[in-house]
Amino acid sequence: MPRPFLIRHxxxxxxxxxxxxxxxYAAPTDxxxxxxPNASPPPxxxxxxxxxxxxxxxxxxxxxxxxxxxxxxxxxxxMAVFENDPKVGPVVQHMWDQEKFHLSTFDELIGxxxxxxxxxxxxxxxxxxxxxxxxxxxxxxxxxxxxEAVETVIGEHYNDQLRELLKIDHPEVAKLRAVIKQFxxxxxxxxxxxxxxxAKNAPAYPGLNAAIQQGCRAAIWVATRV
Ligand SMILES: [Fe+2]
Ligand SMILES: [Fe+2]
Numbered sequence: 001m002p003r004p005f006l007i008r009h010x011x012x013x014x015x016x017x018x019x020x021x022x023x024x025y026a027a028p029t030d031x032x033x034x035x036x037p038n039a040s041p042p043p044x045x046x047x048x049x050x051x052x053x054x055x056x057x058x059x060x061x062x063x064x065x066x067x068x069x070x071x072x073x074x075x076x077x078x079m080a081v082f083e084n085d086p087k088v089g090p091v092v093q094h095m096w097d098q099e100k101f102h103l104s105t106f107d108e109l110i111g112x113x114x115x116x117x118x119x120x121x122x123x124x125x126x127x128x129x130x131x132x133x134x135x136x137x138x139x140x141x142x143x144x145x146x147x148e149a150v151e152t153v154i155g156e157h158y159n160d161q162l163r164e165l166l167k168i169d170h171p172e173v174a175k176l177r178a179v180i181k182q183f184x185x186x187x188x189x190x191x192x193x194x195x196x197x198x199a200k201n202a203p204a205y206p207g208l209n210a211a212i213q214q215g216c217r218a219a220i221w222v223a224t225r226v
Contacts, residue, residue: 065107162177
């Protein structure tokens with residue numbers, strides 16, 4: 001073997017041996033780390049929720065399920081009018097699809113936590129559908145003004161809940177916070193979508209906006225309790 005080639009060959013072999021020794025060195029160290037006899041013990045399980053915290057979460061799940069139910073029926077009412085509108089239809093359908101997921105998530109959480117669902121389901125369905133279809137019949141701008149008003153109140157409502165839930169240090173509550181945070185963000189996206197699609201050009205916009213926001217706040221007050 002020519003001398004320069006031999007040197008390169010020996011150097012490469014040396015490097016390979018060093019790499020191999022590094023890999024075989026690293027593995028036992030990692031394994032050994034888990035076997036240290038004095039490793040710190042796993043953290044204790046979280047303290048169970050108090051009855052007061054459970055009641056608070058139950059009322060949150062109840063009002064959120066009712067709100068998402070109402071939102072679904074608002075979009076259902078709007079889609080009854082805009083189904084064949086190639087511009088507005090897909091915009092409303094996208095928001096409705098997200099509302100369907102919000103509702104199914106709260107349906108699941110209500111079942112899993114054995115919370116009594118809202119006793120006023122037919123009322124929220126009727127009110128939602130009437131509001132959605134009624135504003136859509138006035139026009140696209142009024143439908144979007146409805147969405148803007150509703151999502152403004154729902155965004156604030158979810159923010160209020162997030163502030164309350166931040167006071168409870170529990171992994172299950174942390175999961176619920178993540179769900180509400182995601183939905184809050186999506187509701188605010190709906191609000192932005194409505195503004196982009198001319199919500200503020202609706203006829204009698206200030207009165208319409210104020211009336212719908214007031215109605216939503218009243219509905220939240222009732223749904224938290226009934
Ligand atoms: Fe929603
Ligand atoms: Fe929404």
